Amino acid sequence: MRPLTEEETSTLFQKLSKYIGENIQLLVDRPDGTYCFRLHKDRVYYVRSVFVGGGQCLWEKKGCSRRGEGGLTELGSAERAPLFASLAISEKILKLAVNISRENLVSLGTCFGKFTKTQKFRLHITALDYLAPYAKHKVWVKPGAEQSFLYGNHVLKSGLGRITENTNQYQGLVVYSMADVPLGFGVAAKSTQDCRKVDPMAIVVFHQGDIGEYVRHEDTLI
Amino acid sequence: MGRKLDPTKKERRGPGRKARKQKGAETELAKFLPPVDDESGKRLSSRARKRAAKRRSESAGAPETKKLSPSPKPLTKDAVQPSGKKGLKASGLKTGSQALFVPAKGKKRPAPPHSDEEEDSEDSDSGNEGGSWPSMDSEDDDMVDDYGVASEEESDEDDEVTYILDTIYVCRTKQFSCLLVFSLCPQLLPIEKAAQKQRAQEAETLSQWSSEDTDEEEEEVEHSPQPKFKNDDEENEDLQINLDKDEKFVLPSDLQSVHQRIQDIVGVLRDFGAQREEGRSRTEYLSRLRKDLATYYSYGDFLIGKIMDIFPLSELVEFLEANEVPRPITLRTNTLKTRRRDLAQALINRGVNLDPLGKWSKTGLVVYDSSVPIGATPEYLAGHYILQGASSMLPVIALAPQEHERILDMCCAPGGKTSYIAQLMKNTGVILANDANADRLKSVVGNLHRLGVTNTIISHDDGRHFPKVVGGFDRVLLDAPCSGTGIISKDPSVKTNKDDKDIKRCAHIQKELLLSAIDSVNAASKTGGYIVYCTCSITVEENECVVEYALKKRNVRLVPTGLDFGQEGFTHFRERRFHPTLRSTRRFYPHTHNMDGFFIAKFKKFSNAIPQSKTSKKSLLIYSNSLATKL
Numbered sequence: 067m068r069p070l071t072e073e074e075t076s077t078l079f080q081k082l083s084k085y086i087g088e089n090i091q092l093l094v095d096r097p098d099g100t101y102c103f104r105l106h107k108d109r110v111y112y113v114r115s116v117f118v119g120g121g122q123c124l125w126e127k128k129g130c131s132r133r134g135e136g137g138l139t140e141l142g143s144a145e146r147a148p149l150f151a152s153l154a155i156s157e158k159i160l161k162l163a164v165n166i167s168r169e170n171l172v173s174l175g176t177c178f179g180k181f182t183k184t185q186k187f188r189l190h191i192t193a194l195d196y197l198a199p200y201a202k203h204k205v206w207v208k209p210g211a212e213q214s215f216l217y218g219n220h221v222l223k224s225g226l227g228r229i230t231e232n233t234n235q236y237q238g239l240v241v242y243s244m245a246d247v248p249l250g251f252g253v254a255a256k257s258t259q260d261c262r263k264v265d266p267m268a269i270v271v272f273h274q275g276d277i278g279e280y281v282r283h284e285d286t287l288i
Numbered sequence: 289m290g291r292k293l294d295p296t297k298k299e300r301r302g303p304g305r306k307a308r309k310q311k312g313a314e315t316e317l318a319k320f321l322p323p324v325d326d327e328s329g330k331r332l333s334s335r336a337r338k339r340a341a342k343r344r345s346e347s348a349g350a351p352e353t354k355k356l357s358p359s360p361k362p363l364t365k366d367a368v369q370p371s372g373k374k375g376l377k378a379s380g381l382k383t384g385s386q387a388l389f390v391p392a393k394g395k396k397r398p399a400p401p402h403s404d405e406e407e408d409s410e411d412s413d414s415g416n417e418g419g420s421w422p423s424m425d426s427e428d429d430d431m432v433d434d435y436g437v438a439s440e441e442e443s444d445e446d447d448e449v450t451y452i453l454d455t456i457y458v459c460r461t462k463q464f465s466c467l468l469v470f471s472l473c474p475q476l477l478p479i480e481k482a483a484q485k486q487r488a489q490e491a492e493t494l495s496q497w498s499s500e501d502t503d504e505e506e507e508e509v510e511h512s513p514q515p516k517f518k519n520d521d522e523e524n525e526d527l528q529i530n531l532d533k534d535e536k537f538v539l540p541s542d543l544q545s546v547h548q549r550i551q552d553i554v555g556v557l558r559d560f561g562a563q564r565e566e567g568r569s570r571t572e573y574l575s576r577l578r579k580d581l582a583t584y585y586s587y588g589d590f591l592i593g594k595i596m597d598i599f600p601l602s603e604l605v606e607f608l609e610a611n612e613v614p615r616p617i618t619l620r621t622n623t624l625k626t627r628r629r630d631l632a633q634a635l636i637n638r639g640v641n642l643d644p645l646g647k648w649s650k651t652g653l654v655v656y657d658s659s660v661p662i663g664a665t666p667e668y669l670a671g672h673y674i675l676q677g678a679s680s681m682l683p684v685i686a687l688a689p690q691e692h693e694r695i696l697d698m699c700c701a702p703g704g705k706t707s708y709i710a711q712l713m714k715n716t717g718v719i720l721a722n723d724a725n726a727d728r729l730k731s732v733v734g735n736l737h738r739l740g741v742t743n744t745i746i747s748h749d750d751g752r753h754f755p756k757v758v759g760g761f762d763r764v765l766l767d768a769p770c771s772g773t774g775i776i777s778k779d780p781s782v783k784t785n786k787d788d789k790d791i792k793r794c795a796h797i798q799k800e801l802l803l804s805a806i807d808s809v810n811a812a813s814k815t816g817g818y819i820v821y822c823t824c825s826i827t828v829e830e831n832e833c834v835v836e837y838a839l840k841k842r843n844v845r846l847v848p849t850g851l852d853f854g855q856e857g858f859t860h861f862r863e864r865r866f867h868p869t870l871r872s873t874r875r876f877y878p879h880t881h882n883m884d885g886f887f888i889a890k891f892k893k894f895s896n897a898i899p900q901s902k903t904s905k906k907s908l909l910i911y912s913n914s915l916a917t918k919l
Contacts, residue, residue, distance in 0.1 A: 160527075172744070212666055247666060277669040
């Protein structure tokens with residue numbers, strides 16, 4: 067387990083920005099604590115290093131070097147820290163995890179994805195919970211098409227409920243059900259304008275990952 | 289890069305010396321393996337069975353032809369005239385034996401492909417031997433072995449006994465017709481004996497097979513042999529003897545009467561003084577009851593004994609009955625993602641019929657029936673709930689995890705309890721979820737990620753290593769591996785495959801795990817210092833005994849579990865006497881609470897010191913003394 071290198075960080079963030087754009091900053095600097103990325107057996111885990119109570123935007127007391135942990139920006143944590151120091155409760159997930167030997171550590175926090183052997187980053191469905199709230203472009207599928215998407219199929223025009231305006235072609239999307247439950251990732255096959263014209267059986271969203279994988283690929287989930 | 293595989297240099301692999309079948313393996317194995325019925329080994333192929341069935345049905349239609357046929361005795365005797373010429377002899381015998389064996393077949397239709405094969409083998413044999421038939425006659429014994437005739441005669445007879453009523457007639461007629469031949473013509477060629485043998489087996493397998501088949505076919509089979517049976521009876525008196533011998537064996541009495549007897553015995557035992565039969569002791573009644581219960585509910589002798597020790601008579605049958613019915617499907621709302629009311633609404637919209645689980649649970653729902661698979665709804669996949677037995681929620685409620693604590697779940701797979709802990713802690717603090725089985729950890733990873741649990745570290749380690757790996761936890765949940773005697777409705781194989789050794793082995797591991805669990809807890813913790821021990825077993829050896837052991841070995845005391853229902857743990861059991869505080873442990877049974885059998889004990893650790901036992905102190909003293917003298 068180690069922090070990501072510069073290249074790994076930029077690869078990861080390039081990938082994430084396809085789905086959440088500039089909201090990536092919110093992912094790293096969250097109101098409920100400080101989170102960092104850790105690499106373990108080629109998997110990238112998103113772990114809370116410090117928990118901050120009170121539900122406000124607070125930073126850790128000492129501020130471990132943000133750059134090393136994949137933060138995009140250096141934040142003025144030094145000034146803020148003393149203010150909320152009393153509220154900060156160190157949770158030591160990371161600290162506890164270093165006690166576990168490398169072979170025995172299976173997972174910690176949330177797995178975001180893995181680096182392939184060619185050093186590309188592949189997003190896993192387990193990251194959905196964190197990406198969905200920040201998604202820039204969303205698509206909602208009708209209840210009838212929900213099941214089909216969860217079985218790993220593309221979304222057809224007939225199953226398309228709503229789509230965010232100004233979505234470009236090949237833009238990364240988060241797929242929602244009409245009840246606003248995030249279902250998976252996809253890529254827009256057509257831009258929003260084109261979607262209006264195409265026939266009902268045309269594919270509008272290419273399938274990338276869906277929560278059905280929790281059942282289908284449980285063995286290879288991370 | 290990579291390994292270089294040279295196909296030319298590749299070593300040839302084949303069965304080595306050790307792979308060859310070694311002598312005596314069967315005899316060795318026979319000791320370990322349960323007695324296997326012979327038929328399973330000699331089962332015919334499906335084709336052959338079909339053919340046999342066809343033959344059978346035809347022969348059933350034509351029993352008259354057999355009656356008309358000349359009595360076999362003289363024919364065979366004629367046929368078995370000693371002669372030098374092999375061809376003549378073989379053919380003569382063949383017709384004779386065939387007429388005896390399968391009369392209808394022999395006369396009415398051409399020999400089936402089966403007998404063709406036999407003839408083929410005969411031909412090839414004779415070809416190989418180069419006309420050495422006469423000499424073979426003299427070496428009869430050896431040849432008999434080759435074809436596997438001699439040794440199997442008796443064994444077949446024995447097997448016959450195991451058949452159920454429908455099939456017995458068929459087999460018997462078949463068999464004694466073959467016995468008849470054996471007795472009548474002792475000079476049969478080995479190949480013919482083999483052929484006879486095979487036919488007899490065929491008939492057996494057929495009868496066995498047909499008994500499994502539809503009623504219609506059973507009827508056919510039943511009809512056909514009976515007239516033959518009579519016919520043979522008249523023919524030969526010797527057969528009568530055989531028959532009587534077979535007739536003796538006792539069929540297992542039907543389950544209805546066993547059930548009736550169980551009820552009767554229980555009735556008698558309840559009011560023993562008044563209702564007992566004179567001259568019969570209570571132990572006699574009890575041993576009968578034990579046998580009947582084992583038969584009726586198909587338990588092994590060991591486990592039924594254990595269960596009878598635990599439960600009073602009034603509960604015994606109830607418990608066994610409850611093990612036959614599955615428990616209701618329950619699910620737990622994941623409050624990290626949704627609320628119970630919203631989830632219930634969403635599921636009802638999908639056509640699921642459900643209700644809140646009980647007063648004690650704010651998150652549980654019980655599912656009565658569902659039009660969709662409950663484990664694959666979009667809500668399930670989105671992590672809004674997890675399927676979890678009612679009894680599995682109790683240990684976590686007893687653990688009562690607080691926010692911001694450090695908690696260890698020692699045997700976490702498949703992650704249901706772990707996620708419940710995280711849910712109660714609202715994803716704060718740290719949970720270390722450990723399991724010794726790497727395969728089962730995959731489901732932990734899946735479940736925890738699906739349910740959005742983020743405060744968890746998952747590790748794969750032996751629980752017994754634990755205070756060494758990392759310690760100082762506020763609370764530890766130990767859901768120990770156990771024999772599973774509380775979840776027989778889930779896994780009925782437990783009924784028969786557990787014995788004393790398994791229970792003892794489980795208990796030993798549990799003791800080790802519990803001690804390391806206690807050692808991993810920090811007694812000085814402000815909020816915690818608790819250990820919850822639970823098993824899904826109901827045996828005393830795995831529960832009270834283990835708890836008692838921990839009480840003796842470590843500075844812990846039992847505290848109330850915080851569950852207001854469930855039965856108290858035993859403070860005394862047969863010859864054993866436990867600490868009186870064991871009353872605060874809880875037992876749950878399928879018949880009283882409609883959840884899996886479970887045991888829960890909650891400890892509070894009051895000191896981090898490990899008490900030294902007297903013996904070890906003494907040995908330490910001796911050791912230090914000896915050191916001192918040496919120095």
